[in-house]
Amino acid sequence: SGRVFNEITGEQQQANHYLNLEFLPEQTPFSASDIALRLFNAIAPNPWTKMFLRSYLMENEFRFQETKKSNDLFFVYSALAGADSITYVDREFVNYRSGNANSLQGNKSELNFDFYKALLALKDFLLQKKLYQKFGQSFCNRALSSCLYALDNCCVESNFITMVDRFRQTIFYKLDILGHSSGYFYIKKDFGRMIDILQNDANALWEEKNAPRIEETDLVPPHPDLSGWKSRIALTDKPDVKLSVIIPVYNVEQYIETCLYSLLNNTLK
Numbered sequence: 001s002g003r004v005f006n007e008i009t010g011e012q013q014q015a016n017h018y019l020n021l022e023f024l025p026e027q028t029p030f031s032a033s034d035i036a037l038r039l040f041n042a043i044a045p046n047p048w049t050k051m052f053l054r055s056y057l058m059e060n061e062f063r064f065q066e067t068k069k070s071n072d073l074f075f076v077y078s079a080l081a082g083a084d085s086i087t088y089v090d091r092e093f094v095n096y097r098s099g100n101a102n103s104l105q106g107n108k109s110e111l112n113f114d115f116y117k118a119l120l121a122l123k124d125f126l127l128q129k130k131l132y133q134k135f136g137q138s139f140c141n142r143a144l145s146s147c148l149y150a151l152d153n154c155c156v157e158s159n160f161i162t163m164v165d166r167f168r169q170t171i172f173y174k175l176d177i178l179g180h181s182s183g184y185f186y187i188k189k190d191f192g193r194m195i196d197i198l199q200n201d202a203n204a205l206w207e208e209k210n211a212p213r214i215e216e217t218d219l220v221p222p223h224p225d226l227s228g229w230k231s232r233i234a235l236t237d238k239p240d241v242k243l244s245v246i247i248p249v250y251n252v253e254q255y256i257e258t259c260l261y262s263l264l265n266n267t268l269k
Helices: 054-060 073-081 114-128 132-152 157-174 188-199 202-209 253-264
Strands: 002-006 012-014 094-098
Touching (some): 073 114, 073 132, 114 132, 114 157, 132 157, 157 188, 157 202
Parallel strands (some): 002 094
C-alpha cells in the first residue's frame, strides 16, 4: 500500500484505495477467482505498489499500452485476472506525490481518453480469455468509477462537455455500463451520477460541478436542548422497565458493528 503526499499543502494521507483489505481474503495466497466480484475495485491499477513474477509476465506476454496516460491499467488488471496465486503485504512502502501541475497526471487542462482505451482493451482481453462472465460486474464498476474520475478532473468547460457527450454516445455503451439496475453497482452514488449524466444537460452539469460547495455541517440542524426533559416514567423506581431499540437495516452491513457498539455504550439512564 502507500500514502499520498500533497506537494502544495505538505500533507500526507493514507491511500486505502490502493489496497482495500475489506474485500481481500485473510488467508493468502488466493486466486483472482476468489475475489472475482471485487478484483478491479479492491486493488488499484498502479504498478508501483506491486511485484510480478517475471516468468509469468513473459509467458503471457503482458505489456503496457503505448498511451500517454493510463498505460498501466490494462497491464495490471489483465495480469491480475489471469493470476492463480496472489498475496499482499499490509504495509505502506511508497509515497505518491500529488499536486504537481507539471506532471502527466496533474495536467488537467488537456482532453484525454486514454482511460477509455485502457478499459476497452481490458474488456477485449477478458472476452478473449473467456473471463468476462466471471469478472464482468467488477469490470463494469471499475469502468464507471474511472469515467467519473476522469470527468471530475476536467477543469476546462469545453473538455467537460465533450466528455459528457462521449459518455452518452459511445463510452457508457461500449464499456457495458448501461443496462444494469442500481443493485449491480457497488457505489450507489456513482449510479446516481451516471443517471444525471444521461438525463441532464452538459452545461447544467458543468455549472453544478463548479457551484459553491455547501458544508454538510451547514445542513445539520442544531441539537435540541434536552436538559429540561423529564420522563413520565420514573425509571429509577422501576428497575424492571427495559428499553427496546428497533433499527431498520438495508445495505449497510459494514456499519452494523459500529451501530451496536454505539447503542451499548450510550449513557441513557
